[in-house]
Amino acid sequence: MTRSRAPRPRKDALRKPNGLDHLAVAADAQTHPGQWLHCNDYRTGQAAEHVVRMIRDGRIRSYQPQAAYETYAAHLAGGNAAVWVRYIIGVETKPMPESLWVRVPDYGSQPGYSGVRIRAVEIYPYCPACGGPRGELRNDRFVRDGVHLVRDAWDNACGHRDTYPGVIAEAHRLSTRRAAGDGRKSLRGVPGGRYEAAVNLLARAVEENVRVSAHTAVELLEEAGHKAAAVEVAAFHRVLMGRSNVSARSALLYLNSQDEEALKTGRAGAWVDGPIRPGNHERGRRR
Numbered sequence: 614m615t616r617s618r619a620p621r622p623r624k625d626a627l628r629k630p631n632g633l634d635h636l637a638v639a640a641d642a643q644t645h646p647g648q649w650l651h652c653n654d655y656r657t658g659q660a661a662e663h664v665v666r667m668i669r670d671g672r673i674r675s676y677q678p679q680a681a682y683e684t685y686a687a688h689l690a691g692g693n694a695a696v697w698v699r700y701i702i703g704v705e706t707k708p709m710p711e712s713l714w715v716r717v718p719d720y721g722s723q724p725g726y727s728g729v730r731i732r733a734v735e736i737y738p739y740c741p742a743c744g745g746p747r748g749e750l751r752n753d754r755f756v757r758d759g760v761h762l763v764r765d766a767w768d769n770a771c772g773h774r775d776t777y778p779g780v781i782a783e784a785h786r787l788s789t790r791r792a793a794g795d796g797r798k799s800l801r802g803v804p805g806g807r808y809e810a811a812v813n814l815l816a817r818a819v820e821e822n823v824r825v826s827a828h829t830a831v832e833l834l835e836e837a838g839h840k841a842a843a844v845e846v847a848a849f850h851r852v853l854m855g856r857s858n859v860s861a862r863s864a865l866l867y868l869n870s871q872d873e874e875a876l877k878t879g880r881a882g883a884w885v886d887g888p889i890r891p892g893n894h895e896r897g898r899r900r
């Protein structure tokens with residue numbers, strides 16, 4: 614066997630991956646306005662993001678007029694990625710959020726820990742199996758050891774079912790990716806955020822020593838009287854238990870993301886750590 618053949622040009626592979634017919638995808642999207650359609654799968658997130666840029670700036674010419682189409686790249690659980698497209702003319706659409714905050718039951722992983730608490734975690738807005746948009750969130754009430762709790766539940770239109778452990782693992786993936794992406798940003802609290810002062814304190818500690826752990830961060834915050842932030846970071850640390858090297862830096866980014874989200878949506882306090890008594894979260898549903 615000889616290996617004399619030159620590799621196929623990369624440009625062509627991207628323009629028409631696996632013989633994908635973008636014109637057909639564009640036409641299909643146009644006949645289903647407002648509906649997200651799977652366009653193609655890629656081995657890497659970078660490739661998918663590149664295709665998304667090419668659709669957005671018109672280098673892939675099938676999606677015309679450009680303003681009529683929206684597209685996103687989904688980072689999937691297996692490490693590959695998918696591109697999804699929709700046609701938005703003539704229909705009202707909600708923009709695809711950058712991420713979702715969901716309340717999930719956390720059963721902990723420490724030996725002897727048998728309780729459950731409700732944690733808010735940030736996840737992708739799309740299905741980790743195929744990249745299709747996740748379904749609308751709804752309150753899901755359940756009782757554990759006689760305590761009434763509320764978590765978020767949703768059904769994905771694609772038919773793939775999310776599991777809570779899967780969601781917690783995804784939240785970790787997302788925060789790791791964020792931390793890598795934010796690597797060069799200077800670390801500061803979100804102005805006006807609940808944890809601004811706490812984050813600035815941690816930022817100074819991290820600037821002095823990058824290796825400061827989340828565990829140490831909890832102590833520092835307690836010491837300085839940032840009690841709520843200390844509780845948040847301790848809970849964040851526990852969700853990620855079993856994974857080594859949870860750094861103060863990622864705890865800090867987590868606090869910032871909480872503040873950013875709270876300021877953006879005004880939903881601060883909508884989720885609660887610990888038991889939610891019936892009637893507390895929503896009015897008039899007690900029976």
Ligand SMILES: [Zn+2]
Pocket residue numbers: 740741742743744745769771772773
């Ligand atoms: Zn799916």
